[in-house]
Amino acid sequence: MPQIPQTLHELSVGQLSARSGAAVSALHFYESKGLITSSRTSGNQRRYSRDALRRVAFVRAAQRVGIPLATIRDALAELPDERTPNREDWARLSEAWRKELDDRIGQLHRLRDHLTDCIGCGCLSLETCVLSNPDDISGERITGSRLMPERKPPTEDPA
Numbered sequence: 001m002p003q004i005p006q007t008l009h010e011l012s013v014g015q016l017s018a019r020s021g022a023a024v025s026a027l028h029f030y031e032s033k034g035l036i037t038s039s040r041t042s043g044n045q046r047r048y049s050r051d052a053l054r055r056v057a058f059v060r061a062a063q064r065v066g067i068p069l070a071t072i073r074d075a076l077a078e079l080p081d082e083r084t085p086n087r088e089d090w091a092r093l094s095e096a097w098r099k100e101l102d103d104r105i106g107q108l109h110r111l112r113d114h115l116t117d118c119i120g121c122g123c124l125s126l127e128t129c130v131l132s133n134p135d136d137i138s139g140e141r142i143t144g145s146r147l148m149p150e151r152k153p154p155t156e157d158p159a
């Protein structure tokens, strides 16, 4: 991994890519999603502060465990003064994300356990197939599209 002199306070996108291991295109994508920011030189080239290294490491670690970018962005946005996440931030956020990961792992276990029922079937039934309609929580409560306003059952007319 290339070393960056401590005296260098701003990094080009190539330096940030080489040091962080993230592709240049990924860094541009992170920037477009508001996960990192850059300034521009007079020649319109991006320059990143050294803090961007830690932010990229944070984003990549969170992505590796399946945290959506929008969730990561929200977490970074909560940090005061757009500061770089530190060890305590990571501990706090990873604890909060643990429940979400546990839920997802549980869902994957259930899907795996039902996969053998689907092998060779191919029906993808919305009523019976867990692959087609996993964890149909709303199906127990209402029928039809979840996007439709929920209708209350008609009340009896007291008259």
Ligand code: FES
Residues within 6 Å of the ligand: 117, 118, 119, 121, 122, 123, 124, 125, 128, 129, 130, 131, 132
């Ligand atoms: S494909 Fe038929 S039950 Fe899943």
